[in-house]
Amino acid sequence: MKYYAYTPGTGNAGTSNNYTLEWVDDFDTLDATRWDRSEDGSVGPLCTFRGANVEVVGGELQLTITEPNPVVPTRPVTFGVDASSLPLSPTDVIYVAGSFNEWCANCHALNDDDGDLVWTTTLDLPLGQHQFQYVVNGWGGAVSQPQLGSSCDFNPCDEWTNYGVSIEEELEHAYVDLHCWNTCNLCGDLNPNSCPADLDGVNDVLMLLGEFGCSVDCTTDLDGDGVVAIGDVLDMLGMFGESRP
Incomplete structure (x- = not known):
């Protein structure tokens, strides 16, 4: 930022050399002899009012820098x-x-x-x-x-x-x-892609994890022999890379 004084006819810049360069500030550091720093603009908890970014108030040049709110994922x-x-x-x-x-x-x-x-x-x-x-x-x-x-x-x-x-x-x-209501008892699952597994083999439906495809007919009888037994569990383990005897 450059500041010029108005010096009609005796300056070295501007129209008809009417201005003289007084100082330059690159804002590498805050020059406390030249600038005051303040944080304001908030009105109440719900809204914020701010003026223009550059204003002259009471004979002072005010520069307003507004930092954006961080984006919260x-x-x-x-x-x-x-x-x-x-x-x-x-x-x-x-x-x-x-x-x-x-x-x-x-x-x-x-x-x-x-x-x-x-x-x-x-x-x-x-x-x-x-x-x-x-x-x-x-x-x-x-x-x-x-x-x-x-x-x-x-x-x-x-x-x-x-x-x-x-x-x-x-x-x-x-x-x-x-x-x-008002308990720690689970009454189901809100996730439509969830497939809870139950390995007791008693009148249950075995549901595999979603990435394996959770269909309504993925029953415990995985080998299709009409009997729910240890072989069905071994078949399921095979889906995870385990081998059956």
Whole structure:
């Protein structure tokens, strides 16, 4: 930046040599004899007002440099809770309140469009850990939360009883555990691509991991002999590179 003084007829720059170069500042360092530094512009917690980048105020030249907010990566997160044990009325609404919405108990509603009593919603949340609870009609209604120190208490060492989810960068979509209302009991899986395996071989359906293709007819009888036995388990291990005798 260059500063010129107005010196009519006696200068060395500008129209008719009316200006004289006084100083040059390349802003390699902050010259405290020439510049004052301040950070302002914020008005309240919700909005910020700033003037033009270059202004003259009270005889001083003010330069405003605005730093952009860093881009925080987010991922879609599906929340859900099985509310089949609740005596809900047609006007009741279940909300998720958590650290991501300042524990607002009526900001993010879940829905049960298919009427299966599993209430769900999907939110875009930043990477990291988030704790939450489910509530009916706000904090004045029923609350779904784990018992202190239980297996689904996200931080069992603190005094709070919250469910939680960790969102890692490598995830494309995060799904919270689907708990029965106000318990740690799992009542299903929110992830449509999940294929849980059950190797007890008793009246169950064996579902393989999604990358192997999770179809509705992937039964435990893998070798097609009409009997569920150890051979079926060995066939499954073969899919993971293990050899059978």
